[in-house]
Amino acid sequence: SSEHSGKWSCQVCTYLNWPRAIRCTQCRSVRQRVYSPTETPQTSGTGPPADPCEEYNDRNRLHTRAQCWTCSVCSYENWPKSSRCMVCDHPRPNDAFQPHEPEEPSSVINERDSGRAWGVCSGAQRLSPASSKHEAELQIELAAGAQSGNEEIEVDFKKLKQIKNRMRKTDWLFLNACAGVVEGNLSAVEAYKSSGGDIARQLTSDEVRLLNRPSAFDSGFTLVHLAIRFQRQDILAILLTEVSQQAVKCIPAMVCPELTEQIRREISASLHQRKGDFNCYFLTDLVTFNLPADIEDLPPAVQEKLFDEILDRDVQKELEEESAVINWSLELGTRLDSRLYALWNRTAGDCLLDSVLQATWGIYDKDSVLRKALHDCLHDCSHWFYSRWKEWESWYSQSFGLHFSLREEQWQEDWAFILNLASQPGASLEQTHIFVLAHILRRPIIVYGVKYYKSFRGETLGYTRFQGVYLPLLWEQSFCWKSPIALGYTRGHFSALVGMETDGYDNRGAGANLNTDDDITVTFLPLVDSERKLLQIHFLSAQEMGSEEQQERLLRDWLDCCVTDGGMLAALQKSSRRRHHPLITQMLEKWLDGYRQMHPCPTLSDGEDEEDDEDE
The missing domain is CATH 3.90.70.80 (Cathepsin B; Chain A)
Known part of the structure; x- marks a missing residue:
């Protein structure tokens, strides 16, 4: 029909896309050029040919990520054979063999592939030439925007992964305690205190980024700040008692x-x-x-x-x-x-x-x-x-x-x-x-x-x-x-x-x-x-x-x-x-x-006092 005459069909999922779409709306695959009999495929001279090793690396990453299981407590990605989380020691759930985030990894891999496709065209694939100068500028603008957005997503994902890898068990207990104050969960606060955690510890920007709740958490907040902000008086009473103990305990x-x-x-x-x-x-x-x-x-x-x-x-x-x-x-x-x-x-x-x-x-x-x-x-x-x-x-x-x-x-x-x-x-x-x-x-x-x-x-x-x-x-x-x-x-x-x-x-x-x-x-x-x-x-x-x-x-x-x-x-x-x-x-x-081995330094008002004592 005339309604679908201008649309192009995706070669991956057969979805009919609008003529100006540069990639499939359904599966996000890049639009491929359909050559006429008179046209011959040619390689773009602006970029080097795609390295097949990169494609294999992406496939390996996808395969490895699919096999890993994500901890439901701290969201750390663990190896397939590990029975407990390496960070927070939480036991592996029964459905750990199923990928918990199937969409996010695949989207990251696709973004990498599509990001590479904007600047590189192989011999069998290239962008269709622009029919006009305005259309060419529009395509370049769309491609640049998509590329920057994809890069930001990828960089953000890598940054979060780096932060999670640096986190220790005490750090996760602290984040759980912060969330516990907001939700009124006293047991999470007690778990952090029992582990010897510092009640006066402040949230860092990376920890706020992991908590992903800007309306509740901000850099520099402590458990006391959160208890006051959310009016958790029972938790605040316990925290104030703990914070006032400045000396390190040694029993x-x-x-x-x-x-x-x-x-x-x-x-x-x-x-x-x-x-x-x-x-x-x-x-x-x-x-x-x-x-x-x-x-x-x-x-x-x-x-x-x-x-x-x-x-x-x-x-x-x-x-x-x-x-x-x-x-x-x-x-x-x-x-x-x-x-x-x-x-x-x-x-x-x-x-x-x-x-x-x-x-x-x-x-x-x-x-x-x-x-x-x-x-x-x-x-x-x-x-x-x-x-x-x-x-x-x-x-x-x-x-x-x-x-x-x-x-x-x-x-x-x-x-x-x-x-x-x-x-x-x-x-x-x-x-x-x-x-x-x-x-x-x-x-x-x-x-x-x-x-x-x-x-x-x-x-x-x-x-x-x-x-x-x-x-x-x-x-x-x-x-x-x-x-x-x-x-x-x-x-x-x-x-x-x-x-x-x-x-x-x-x-x-x-x-x-x-x-x-x-x-x-x-x-x-x-x-x-x-x-x-x-x-x-x-x-x-x-x-x-x-x-x-x-x-x-x-x-x-x-x-x-x-x-x-x-x-x-x-x-x-x-x-x-x-x-x-x-x-x-x-x-x-x-x-x-x-304590017997401690020798406090005496404070003498005059250096001659010590000499006088020795003479006596």
């Missing part, structure tokens, strides 16, 4: 990885399950971690550096000054040498488990040994813990004037949520989990915590309910130890509270002369708050609840208690150097050696 478990692994194996070996109706897991060893007394022998400048690297200064300040939860008693802190120190740990959801192991063995729950034992106890002894939890929650609600009743299905749903938290690594834990941990340790746990939840702006959001004493009430008293451990709680985070070893306590005043063994270190833990009110005992049954005198009697039954000269009820946390685990002693010695 004993980090300095001695070999000894730390041996300690973890010791913990696993000491976990046993008791036979009987209440078949709960328990630890066979009584271990208490204290800061070594040798710290006091170090120069003041070295001591300050050591405390900066092992303590959580923000937690220490909040518990001491802002909330007056610990070290508020001058009698305990100074005269009885019972000052508590908040150890730094990871700010992920495992902080409760980390702090429990830090207060006992001085290490993290890196392999989730304690979390697994916690989950197994809740599962195997579910009936025992469920009854206590349900009775305690009902009483606690009624004590605040909330009179309501829940169906058993609702109670079961809430209990299933608590069980689920214990089984997920990184999930935040609640009061019930502390109660179960007291049974695993076979010793009381005292939590000194802030009373109110607060936003990063300082606004009160609600009660925390964590502070108090957690007793292993479901065990027999004879099966448990009376020496407690202490934890601190601040704004969704737990920290181990430990004391410092002493040379004996025969000169520390009344209430301390309970043992003449100089090898024993005793830390006095107050059982009252700064207002002299008795700390709450959690998860009591109806028979165990009573007046303050009855609860004090219960505390004396489960803990070693004494009343100081100032009339304060305190629990005694005892630890012996002779009974100290040898692996922990080795770990602390190796950690301290690094």
Whole structure:
């Protein structure tokens, strides 16, 4: 028909293209010249003949790219035989043998071929001559525009590939954390922090290019900037706590990885399950971690550096000054040498488990040994813990004037949520989990915590309910130890509270002369708050609840208690150097050696001072 008379048919896909189209609209193949009988093909003199090796190279690239599989997490192109991503260690999906991006590679190869065809015409292929000067200028303009566009696409693709090849695992975790802040995914941020990533790290132009979302990301942005911009207040509260810690942390478990692994194996070996109706897991060893007394022998400048690297200064300040939860008693802190120190740990959801192991063995729950034992106890002894939890929650609600009743299905749903938290690594834990941990340790746990939840702006959001004493009430008293451990709680985070070893306590005043063994270190833990009110005992049954005198009697039954000269009820946390685990002693010695070798330069006001000292 006359409608199709001017169109030309593509020799590759037979698509009918408009007369002025210089390549196929459907498959992007270059229009080939159809010679008349009187015309003979001739080679253009403006360019060299096409090298057949280039064509083979392009084919090989296409074949190789089709065989490679692309990681769905970091988009890195991996070799066909690799089962995990070489960059982010993500496992290969089931459909990895299928090319994930079939269109993009082929288009790149086609752009290369077509780009080469603009300047080179072989003997069997060349551009048709222009019928007029205007048409020739138009064709040249179109060809030049297409060529520059193709080159830009190819250069951009190569640039992205180079950036991806330079990326390390930490870089991908950082990009995932940035995307997690925008999307409200806290787990991505926690994964980056747990890997030791720098919270103050800024996005580079290359990283912004990879994220490919200009409306959300910009060069120089940090995780804090993104959290403020997208109003992620829960994430921002955690980030602000982390950013304020300027000092590089150096705890004993980090300095001695070999000894730390041996300690973890010791913990696993000491976990046993008791036979009987209440078949709960328990630890066979009584271990208490204290800061070594040798710290006091170090120069003041070295001591300050050591405390900066092992303590959580923000937690220490909040518990001491802002909330007056610990070290508020001058009698305990100074005269009885019972000052508590908040150890730094990871700010992920495992902080409760980390702090429990830090207060006992001085290490993290890196392999989730304690979390697994916690989950197994809740599962195997579910009936025992469920009854206590349900009775305690009902009483606690009624004590605040909330009179309501829940169906058993609702109670079961809430209990299933608590069980689920214990089984997920990184999930935040609640009061019930502390109660179960007291049974695993076979010793009381005292939590000194802030009373109110607060936003990063300082606004009160609600009660925390964590502070108090957690007793292993479901065990027999004879099966448990009376020496407690202490934890601190601040704004969704737990920290181990430990004391410092002493040379004996025969000169520390009344209430301390309970043992003449100089090898024993005793830390006095107050059982009252700064207002002299008795700390709450959690998860009591109806028979165990009573007046303050009855609860004090219960505390004396489960803990070693004494009343100081100032009339304060305190629990005694005892630890012996002779009974100290040898692996922990080795770990602390190796950690301290690094500080013993530091020699701070004295600042002399006059050079003659040093000479005078030598003369003397």
